[in-house]
Amino acid sequence: MKALVTGGAGFIGSHLCDYLTSQGHQVTVLDDLSTGSKENLAQLAAAPNFEFVEGSILDTALVDKLVGSCDTVFHLAAAVGVHTIVDKPLESLRVNLHGTENVVEAAARHGARIMVASTSEVYGKNDADGLTEDADRILGSPLKSRWSYAAAKGLDELVAYVYGKETGIPTVIVRFFNIVGPRQTGRYGMVVPRFVSQALANEPITVYGDGTQRRCFGSVFDVVPAVVKLMDTPAAYNQAVNLGGMEEISIRGLAERVIELTGSSSTIEYIPYEKAYGEGYEDMRRRMPDTSLAKKLIGYEPTRRLDDIINSIIEAKQA
Numbered sequence: 619m620k621a622l623v624t625g626g627a628g629f630i631g632s633h634l635c636d637y638l639t640s641q642g643h644q645v646t647v648l649d650d651l652s653t654g655s656k657e658n659l660a661q662l663a664a665a666p667n668f669e670f671v672e673g674s675i676l677d678t679a680l681v682d683k684l685v686g687s688c689d690t691v692f693h694l695a696a697a698v699g700v701h702t703i704v705d706k707p708l709e710s711l712r713v714n715l716h717g718t719e720n721v722v723e724a725a726a727r728h729g730a731r732i733m734v735a736s737t738s739e740v741y742g743k744n745d746a747d748g749l750t751e752d753a754d755r756i757l758g759s760p761l762k763s764r765w766s767y768a769a770a771k772g773l774d775e776l777v778a779y780v781y782g783k784e785t786g787i788p789t790v791i792v793r794f795f796n797i798v799g800p801r802q803t804g805r806y807g808m809v810v811p812r813f814v815s816q817a818l819a820n821e822p823i824t825v826y827g828d829g830t831q832r833r834c835f836g837s838v839f840d841v842v843p844a845v846v847k848l849m850d851t852p853a854a855y856n857q858a859v860n861l862g863g864m865e866e867i868s869i870r871g872l873a874e875r876v877i878e879l880t881g882s883s884s885t886i887e888y889i890p891y892e893k894a895y896g897e898g899y900e901d902m903r904r905r906m907p908d909t910s911l912a913k914k915l916i917g918y919e920p921t922r923r924l925d926d927i928i929n930s931i932i933e934a935k936q937a
């Protein structure tokens with residue numbers, strides 16, 4: 619495979635690059651280093667089958683050139699994290715809308731296979747017991763910047779889907795549900811690395827809201843091979859596929875697990891959403907994936923438990 623990984627200097631993207639290069643594939647990364655970093659790829663710097671290009675997915679000519687020299691595109695570049703989206707709504711929207719359109723258009727022009735990274739955020743406030751891929755989307759007003767990420771990712775899916783249908787390029791949409799692991803940064807609002815850093819520093823763990831909201835966390839080491847398998851599975855083309863873990867926990871419960879596993883003396887501090895994210899912020903009470911489609915397509919079965927995931931982050935932060 620000659621793969622282009624957009625957003626390859628980021629958290630999931632860098633693990634995907636490790637995996638692809640270890641399998642002998644040729645990998646090129648396009649990343650503007652806005653939330654990613656070169657350190658995430660330092661281990662690959664000398665690899666003969668790896669190349670890093672610093673640039674933006676908004677640069678149409680560059681995207682066209684790089685996509686044209688690959689046969690498979692893993693499109694992960696995006697403005698991510700609640701803080702990024704709320705603090706820079708216009709820039710985030712441009713990257714998440716126009717950037718994706720650029721990448722998908724180039725894939726269609728060059729006949730490359732493409733995987734587009736989407737998110738459980740597209741389900742919005744739907745708190746069903748196991749969200750299947752055809753579940754309804756329940757979103758707040760598009761004028762609340764909190765929902766702009768979900769709105770843009772929903773359109774990204776549509777762009778990928780329609781291009782796939784009309785041009786015949788193999789297209790897979792992957793909806794990630796709270797993926798966690800080493801290299802994820804807490805700086806842009808990601809909860810597990812933020813809690814682990816606070817616990818290791820014995821600082822109060824700041825839980826936004828009352829902590830009763832429930833989530834499932836998936837390991838990056840489970841989802842990366844799954845993404846590559848889906849790209850090689852024609853039955854997955856032109857489908858959206860959920861990927862994540864099924865073990866559900868409240869955010870307060872997560873804070874308690876992190877305190878226990880780090881042996882920290884941290885206390886838990888509850889911060890109102892308005893104080894954390896500004897006026898009018900809405901959260902969803904629960905988000906739980908149904909991953910039976912991934913199981914049917916590729917035999918996907920998450921193997922890492924939440925404690926394993928938290929421990930892997932603790933170890934990485936202590937290294």
Ligand SMILES: NC(=O)c1ccc[n+]([C@@H]2O[C@H](COP(=O)([O-])OP(=O)(O)OC[C@H]3O[C@@H](n4cnc5c(N)ncnc54)[C@H](O)[C@@H]3O)[C@@H](O)[C@H]2O)c1
Pocket residue numbers: 624625626627628629630631648649650651652653654655673674675676693694695696697698713717735736737738793794795796797798
């Ligand atoms: N981590 C999760 O739990 C999760 C959940 C749902 C969806 N996703 C999706 O998975 C993908 C990867 O997310 P991540 O968690 O690794 O985040 P990340 O921030 O670590 O990775 C995103 C990468 O995209 C790069 N980028 C941003 N704008 C760019 C631009 N204009 N041009 C080129 N590169 C640009 C960033 O520098 C970064 O390296 C994203 O599309 C995200 O929406 C992630």
